[in-house]
Amino acid sequence: MDFQLTEDQETIRKTVAGLLRDFDDQYWMRKDRDHAFPEEFYAAVAGGGWLGLTIPEEYGGHGLGITEATLLLEEVARSGGGMNAASAIHLNIFGMHPVVVHGSEDLKRRTLPRVATGDLQVCFGVTEPGAGLDTTRITTFARREGDHYVIDGRKVWISKAVESEKILLLTRTTRVGEVARRTDGMTLFLTDLDRAHVDIRPIAKMGRNAVTSNEVFIDALRVPVADRVGEEGEGFRYLLDGLNPERMLIAAEALGLGRVALERAVKYGNEREVFGRPIGMNQGLQFPLADSLARLDAAELVLRKATWLYDNGRPCGREANTAKYLCADAGFDAADRALQTHGGMGYAEEYAVARYFREARLLKIAPISQEMVLNYLGSHTLGLPRSY
Amino acid sequence: MEAEEFRLVREALRAFAADHRCDAAEVGQAERTTAQKALDGLGLGELRRSTPPLASAQECALLAEEYGRQPLATSFLGTVLLAPEVLRLLAAAGRHAPYGSRPTVALTRDLRFTGRDSEADHVAWDAEGAESALWIGDDGTVRALDLGGPAPTTDLLRVVREAHPGTPDSVLGRLDPEQLHAWRAWALVMVSSELVGAAASFVEQSTAYARDRSQYGRPIGSFQAVQHLLADATVAVEACASATRYAAWCLDHADPDTALAAARVAKAEVDVSAVEAVYAGMQVFGGIAQTWEHMAHLYLRRVRVGATVLTGTVDLLTALALPEPGPQVVEAP
Numbered sequence: 127m128d129f130q131l132t133e134d135q136e137t138i139r140k141t142v143a144g145l146l147r148d149f150d151d152q153y154w155m156r157k158d159r160d161h162a163f164p165e166e167f168y169a170a171v172a173g174g175g176w177l178g179l180t181i182p183e184e185y186g187g188h189g190l191g192i193t194e195a196t197l198l199l200e201e202v203a204r205s206g207g208g209m210n211a212a213s214a215i216h217l218n219i220f221g222m223h224p225v226v227v228h229g230s231e232d233l234k235r236r237t238l239p240r241v242a243t244g245d246l247q248v249c250f251g252v253t254e255p256g257a258g259l260d261t262t263r264i265t266t267f268a269r270r271e272g273d274h275y276v277i278d279g280r281k282v283w284i285s286k287a288v289e290s291e292k293i294l295l296l297t298r299t300t301r302v303g304e305v306a307r308r309t310d311g312m313t314l315f316l317t318d319l320d321r322a323h324v325d326i327r328p329i330a331k332m333g334r335n336a337v338t339s340n341e342v343f344i345d346a347l348r349v350p351v352a353d354r355v356g357e358e359g360e361g362f363r364y365l366l367d368g369l370n371p372e373r374m375l376i377a378a379e380a381l382g383l384g385r386v387a388l389e390r391a392v393k394y395g396n397e398r399e400v401f402g403r404p405i406g407m408n409q410g411l412q413f414p415l416a417d418s419l420a421r422l423d424a425a426e427l428v429l430r431k432a433t434w435l436y437d438n439g440r441p442c443g444r445e446a447n448t449a450k451y452l453c454a455d456a457g458f459d460a461a462d463r464a465l466q467t468h469g470g471m472g473y474a475e476e477y478a479v480a481r482y483f484r485e486a487r488l489l490k491i492a493p494i495s496q497e498m499v500l501n502y503l504g505s506h507t508l509g510l511p512r513s514y
Numbered sequence: 515m516e517a518e519e520f521r522l523v524r525e526a527l528r529a530f531a532a533d534h535r536c537d538a539a540e541v542g543q544a545e546r547t548t549a550q551k552a553l554d555g556l557g558l559g560e561l562r563r564s565t566p567p568l569a570s571a572q573e574c575a576l577l578a579e580e581y582g583r584q585p586l587a588t589s590f591l592g593t594v595l596l597a598p599e600v601l602r603l604l605a606a607a608g609r610h611a612p613y614g615s616r617p618t619v620a621l622t623r624d625l626r627f628t629g630r631d632s633e634a635d636h637v638a639w640d641a642e643g644a645e646s647a648l649w650i651g652d653d654g655t656v657r658a659l660d661l662g663g664p665a666p667t668t669d670l671l672r673v674v675r676e677a678h679p680g681t682p683d684s685v686l687g688r689l690d691p692e693q694l695h696a697w698r699a700w701a702l703v704m705v706s707s708e709l710v711g712a713a714a715s716f717v718e719q720s721t722a723y724a725r726d727r728s729q730y731g732r733p734i735g736s737f738q739a740v741q742h743l744l745a746d747a748t749v750a751v752e753a754c755a756s757a758t759r760y761a762a763w764c765l766d767h768a769d770p771d772t773a774l775a776a777a778r779v780a781k782a783e784v785d786v787s788a789v790e791a792v793y794a795g796m797q798v799f800g801g802i803a804q805t806w807e808h809m810a811h812l813y814l815r816r817v818r819v820g821a822t823v824l825t826g827t828v829d830l831l832t833a834l835a836l837p838e839p840g841p842q843v844v845e846a847p
């Protein structure tokens with residue numbers, strides 16, 4: 127076993143941390159308060175050449191693995207930018223995976239180099255009002271008309287849709303009643319969010335407000351066949367390919383968020399004096415923080431194992447799911463305890479921990495809930511009967 | 515019962531418990547018999563013999579709580595509170611002839627309420643001094659089972675024996691559905707009360723230990739982590755005591771379905787909280803609580819087994835999740 131990061135991986139950490147030092151609490155507080163996309167941050171990360179981290183070199187990226195991608199996103203969240211920062215670039219880092227693996231050469235040439243430079247922003251359109259975790263229930267429909275498809279339907283929660291030029295869009299091309307398996311008959315597109323046919327309305331939400339999440343109404347959107355990713359009817363399986371790495375990325379973001387929350391709690395615990403001594407001297411505050419450290423460390427190890435397995439081409443479903451589960455829990459607990467440590471100030475925006483708290487809560491729900499991770503582990507890993 | 519009268523009864527029970535508490539897991543039959551005689555000598559069997567009974571359900575629940583505070587090898591729940599209540603309910607409805615033997619209750623092999631098949635595998639629970647065991651069907655039929663040899667049990671102080679169908683005709687009578695609900699609620703409340711007493715007493719004892727025991731030059735109770743653990747345990751005990759006492763109040767004042775719902779809530783709460791409280795207490799005792807000689811395992815056994823006696827939490831929660839029976843939710847205007 128080797129617990130050492132490679133020199134290149136260490137460099138990624140340090141360089142990213144250095145690059146983001148200028149984006150301080152004030153910056154993120156303002157962006158979150160004003161619901162303003164962090165353009166400057168996005169530009170800095172793009173300028174540093176980080177966005178194409180996992181995109182193959184022939185399409186302008188660095189062709190690095192998921193280990194590097196998770197280190198990057200962990201560091202981004204940990205910089206204090208939290209999920210506002212991570213979500214602003216999340217899709218660029220690994221979201222194009224289905225296109226990289228299954229897209230046509232033409233589609234790749236047209237999109238990947240622009241994603242790598244940051245010039246092209248893409249959002250991810252899966253969830254619908256009637257189809258949350260149960261993706262097979264989507265009804266957004268793409269009807270073939272010659273060399274085009276015409277798409278009608280409604281998506282919900284689509285993050286960054288306001289800021290995006292294109293959408294990676296999951297549709298049905300065969301209705302659920304007409305397919306052998308519910309997972310058949312879905313088709314994936316990477317296409318323009320033509321505002322003449324797509325109405326985008328931000329959802330007022332609890333946190334991570336620098337990046338919008340939106341209702342997306344699609345009305346007779348004409349999409350050229352060339353924008354289809356891979357084969358018709360295979361879209362769901364293309365997404366499945368990317369599921370495990372996606373879980374690892376989310377885990378890394380939760381981990382980074384937990385780390386920064388814990389750092390802030392420790393700092394405050396050492397500084398703040400009540401009853402004539404630093405509050406961190408109380409076991410009642412010190413132990414929960416020590417417990418969070420232990421839990422974050424343990425969760426990190428599972429995450430590292432998962433990314434190692436993936437990068438080495440080994441099965442990693444169990445580890446990817448476990449990493450998501452443990453990191454989301456440890457991250458949220460750390461944020462919760464950081465808030466508690468700050469007392470009343472924890473409720474003030476000035477101290478950032480309230481923001482971390484709101485953001486960390488999200489990761490227990492999206493993109494996959496803790497319950498669904500347990501469903502996976504219960505049925506796939508343990509071999510118990512599927513419960514739903 | 516008059517308050518003063520109840521105080522005297524409770525003090526008598528407390529004095530009995532102080533005299534006969536077990537300091538070890540091994541209790542000889544002679545000792546058990548002597549203790550059971552002493553307990554029977556208190557005449558607590560009279561409390562619920564007549565209708566209306568001398569003692570209210572709330573008073574009996576408090577006595578069960580008092581009884582649970584000490585490790586005792588006698589039978590109080592089975593032969594004094596649970597089985598006699600079945601006979602009282604039958605007699606109140608004029609549904610049975612006088613029954614000469616001294617019964618406890620029959621439970622299924624995994625210590626759950628009986629219900630379906632009286633021929634199935636049963637045990638007589640809490641059987642010290644008992645001569646028979648009452649089997650109660652889902653339709654209210656009450657049968658007397660004969661007792662066999664000792665059955666294995668994890669709660670080392672509680673006697674459990676084999677139970678077999680009685681000969682020849684063992685049907686004693688039949689509870690109507692309301693009575694059946696009332697009795698099941700009664701049984702849940704009395705068992706819960708005993709566990710509340712056990713948890714409360716154990717937490718008190720571990721708190722006293724935290725005051726006495728010194729490490730790093732100061733009492734371990736001065737460390738916040740220990741204080742908070744005990745504070746949490748106290749909250750847990752308070753939660754199950756409150757739920758149980760409310761359920762006991764319902765036995766005296768509410769209809770049987772409401773009482774049964776409250777009793778299920780109480781038992782579900784006790785199943786979790788009492789066990790947690792004892793875990794916390796054991797942590798405070800440190801290594802000594804891991805020894806056979808220490809009384810901690812007697813409490814642990816009682817609450818761990820207790821959490822599965824009559825019904826387990828899963829069944830309770832499932833029953834509570836059903837819309838009927840139980841209190842209806844009143845829509846706000």
Ligand SMILES: Cc1cc2nc3c(=O)[nH]c(=O)nc-3n(C[C@H](O)[C@H](O)[C@H](O)COP(=O)(O)OP(=O)(O)OC[C@H]3O[C@@H](n4cnc5c(N)ncnc54)[C@H](O)[C@@H]3O)c2cc1C
Binds near residue numbers: 491
């Ligand atoms: C801020 C934010 C950003 C998002 N961004 C995007 C995005 O960019 N693109 C996109 O496509 N989607 C996005 N989503 C949607 C997200 O992926 C979904 O919210 C998530 O998949 C959960 O689906 P749901 O909300 O419909 O919950 P539901 O599926 O309705 O589930 C509700 C609850 O029931 C539980 N549950 C459901 N089924 C089971 C079961 N079988 N066993 C046990 N429990 C079960 C769930 O765990 C959950 O607690 C975003 C969501 C949020 C909040």
